Amino acid sequence: MNGWNAIGAEFRKVFTTRMWWLLAIILFAYVGVTAGGLGAFLGWATANPEAAAEASGGPGGGAVVPPGTELAPLIYSFASSIGYVFPVLLGALAVTSEYRHKTLTPTFLAAPHRQVVLWSKFATQIVIGAGLGVVAFAASVGAGAAALAGFGLDTGLDSSDTWALIGRGVLALALWGGIGVGLGVLVVNQVAAIVIVIVFAQFIEPILRIVASLSEVTAAIGKFLPGAASDALVGASFYTMATPGGTAQSLEWWQGGLVLLGIAVVATVIGGATTWRRDVT
Amino acid sequence: MADGIPIEITGLTKRFGAVTAVEDLGFTVQPGKVTGFLGPNGAGKTTTLRVLLGLERPDAGTATFGGTPYAALPRPLETVGASLDASFHPGRSARNHLLVYATAAGIDRSRVPAVLAQVGIAEYADRRVGGYSLGMRQRLALAYTLLGDPGVFVLDEPINGLDPEGIKWIRGFLQALAREGRTVLVSSHLLSEVQQSVDDVVIISKGRLVKRGTLASLELDAAPRTIVDSPDRAALVAALDAAGLEYTEGRGGLIVAEPDPARVGHAAFVGGVELSALHRLKSGLEESFLSLVGGGDES
Known part of the structure; x- marks a missing residue:
């Protein structure tokens, strides 16, 4: 047995069931609708600032979109700021479905070196996470650029900064795939893993980030939250608009990437030294 | 291969x-x-x-x-x-x-x-x-x-x-x-x-x-036994006791620890007991297995 065989087997496991393309389709639709819809709304608000301010707060209401905001990176980054859940789910399922369907027995019989199997899953889900990243940015850039262009605004597609952002976004989703494997091997139970992903992504982290932005001290900690680190890596996020006036801090992009990689590696190492070594009954 | x-x-x-x-x-x-x-x-x-x-x-x-x-x-x-x-x-x-x-x-x-x-x-x-x-x-x-x-x-x-x-x-x-x-x-x-x-x-x-x-070898372990039954169980029990034969109660009659049915039949004849069944117990292998694993009582 060698590592390449193990990685090949893990890819085959993913692509011989339906979950990967179901998640890819939902991801594409979710990101596309969100980026297209908000792109259209924010594009309209930018093109008609007075009407938008009146609609949102009456006379004296603040501008919906602060003047000078670059909409393109904001809208394109929906691919990572809301799409990151998908590689996490697929990565977690790669581990938990082995427990759920009791397929660890044939897996470990074919490849008794358990750590090789686990890190093959890790490597595989990094690559698949990058693939989901390409899908997500295709949706956000496709729908978002169409909406912006509809209001005669700059799509940023001729700027290398935009493409660098997309590249960092794809890297972010790749790392989220690795975090999914780490989460899966720590939790093992499939239902629990799915609930944790959804509750953490939709409730706990957003609340923590807003709360953390209320003071300097908490903000210094809050920037290490995985979602915040991911946004730092990508370089733009809806959250930077959602917490106006707060003291939200952000890491450098490469620091954000290292935080994500660190979470993924540490979770996988801990899971690999505990649950993954247990008796398979 | x-x-x-x-x-x-x-x-x-x-x-x-x-x-x-x-x-x-x-x-x-x-x-x-x-x-x-x-x-x-x-x-x-x-x-x-x-x-x-x-x-x-x-x-x-x-x-x-x-x-x-x-x-x-x-x-x-x-x-x-x-x-x-x-x-x-x-x-x-x-x-x-x-x-x-x-x-x-x-x-x-x-x-x-x-x-x-x-x-x-x-x-x-x-x-x-x-x-x-x-x-x-x-x-x-x-x-x-x-x-x-x-x-x-x-x-x-x-x-x-x-x-x-x-x-x-x-x-x-x-x-x-x-x-x-x-x-x-x-x-x-x-x-x-x-x-x-x-x-x-x-x-x-x-x-x-x-x-x-x-x-x-498992088959050899299974000592053959005899099943015997009578319309008058009490008389049969008395006859077996008189002949000094060991037995246990089974579903189809009394299971006697004696491989030769002829000797059980003789004991019944001596006691003047009418028989309704008399034959050798054949399922020795399974019996032997069950007695080894201690599950014989369940069946």
Whole structure:
């Protein structure tokens, strides 16, 4: 047995069931609708600032979109700021479905070196996470650029900064795939893993980030939250608009990437030294 | 084909918390024969096999293939073919299931259609396993064991869930593997299920070895007995007591510890008792098995 065989087997496991393309389709639709819809709304608000301010707060209401905001990176980054859940789910399922369907027995019989199997899953889900990243940015850039262009605004597609952002976004989703494997091997139970992903992504982290932005001290900690680190890596996020006036801090992009990689590696190492070594009954 | 290698289990002990599942178990399984690994449910058969296959860690002792633990085998699927619980991802087809593990073990993918045909499920190969019957799953589990054309087979309850045709097929299949010089270890909780296909038996009960030897030696252990009954049970009991014969109450009459029905008949004649049944008890093998594992009272 060698590592390449193990990685090949893990890819085959993913692509011989339906979950990967179901998640890819939902991801594409979710990101596309969100980026297209908000792109259209924010594009309209930018093109008609007075009407938008009146609609949102009456006379004296603040501008919906602060003047000078670059909409393109904001809208394109929906691919990572809301799409990151998908590689996490697929990565977690790669581990938990082995427990759920009791397929660890044939897996470990074919490849008794358990750590090789686990890190093959890790490597595989990094690559698949990058693939989901390409899908997500295709949706956000496709729908978002169409909406912006509809209001005669700059799509940023001729700027290398935009493409660098997309590249960092794809890297972010790749790392989220690795975090999914780490989460899966720590939790093992499939239902629990799915609930944790959804509750953490939709409730706990957003609340923590807003709360953390209320003071300097908490903000210094809050920037290490995985979602915040991911946004730092990508370089733009809806959250930077959602917490106006707060003291939200952000890491450098490469620091954000290292935080994500660190979470993924540490979770996988801990899971690999505990649950993954247990008796398979 | 890889050579048959003996399975060697020595001093094996496995505990789950306060429960000792297997205690100081030792036996050897030789190539060229089908060995039945027998015991009632909960006797520790599956635990023993899981330790042997490196899926569980023993608390003491060793379980090896010719001295090499499973995890240290250089090419495990090409040395040992094992099936434990026939469990699969329900959304994956049989063909893809086998392709996944052929890839993992570095086995040529041409083996996949070959083993699907060998177990007779080639025509269902591209259906999702979720729709398979238990018998088809058992056959797919066997196909997995055949992937690497190994010299050793370790099969946990492979007959469970098969229809009569499938049972007939697997008996011939196991015998053919053994005739080719391979080591074949088959577990079952029913002796009657495997007695037509095994040469040797290893019997465990409550985690301990109670018997090992040839199937024929098990037959010798079963002392033949006589069943006798009368419309007047009380008179029969008196007659047997008078003749000094030992007996127990059974469903079909009194089971007498006497191999010769003629002597029981004589005792009844002497007592002047009318008989409604008098014959030799034939199911000695199963009786012997049940008395060994202490489950005789349940039937």
